[in-house]
Amino acid sequence: MQKAFCTTSFVLFSFFSLAQIEGKWQTIDDNTGRARSVVEIFQRNNQFFGRIVKIFQSPNEKPDPVCDKCSTDDPRYNMKVVGMEILEKLIKKDNEYTDGMILDPENGKVYRCKLWIEENVLKVRGYWGPFFRTQTWHRDRSTLEK
Numbered sequence: 001m002q003k004a005f006c007t008t009s010f011v012l013f014s015f016f017s018l019a020q021i022e023g024k025w026q027t028i029d030d031n032t033g034r035a036r037s038v039v040e041i042f043q044r045n046n047q048f049f050g051r052i053v054k055i056f057q058s059p060n061e062k063p064d065p066v067c068d069k070c071s072t073d074d075p076r077y078n079m080k081v082v083g084m085e086i087l088e089k090l091i092k093k094d095n096e097y098t099d100g101m102i103l104d105p106e107n108g109k110v111y112r113c114k115l116w117i118e119e120n121v122l123k124v125r126g127y128w129g130p131f132f133r134t135q136t137w138h139r140d141r142s143t144l145e146k
Contacts, residue, residue: 121137123135
């Protein structure tokens with residue numbers, strides 16, 4: 001009986017922890033399908049934010065890039081990409097996180113965004129006017145191992 005309770009508790013805990021948006025997620029390059037970075041999503045003052053904690057560089061890329069394509073009005077202009085907050089002010093509404101902004105450090109553009117979990121992956125949708133693009137981010141394996 002105790003063994004069954006422990007197993008059930010572990011399965012439920014695992015399910016709910018996987019359904020949480022907080023934690024580390026690997027971003028995937030749309031063109032190559034390779035992991036591009038790890039973004040850590042966290043809560044602050046009832047809103048959700050995300051910062052880049054690791055990048056996966058190609059040999060021909062700068063080893064410690066900065067956001068030189070960000071607008072000069074943006075406080076992240078010329079900041080190091082690692083450590084930079086790229087997700088801002090998301091609010092949880094039902095099963096989605098909406099009303100936030102996301103920065104693409106590669107082109108310096110900021111988009112409205114929303115996020116949601118679907119089949120154990122994080123869907124990240126950025127909006128530019130009526131147009132949008134959705135990326136799929138995967139939970140960082142090192143997060144699951146700890």
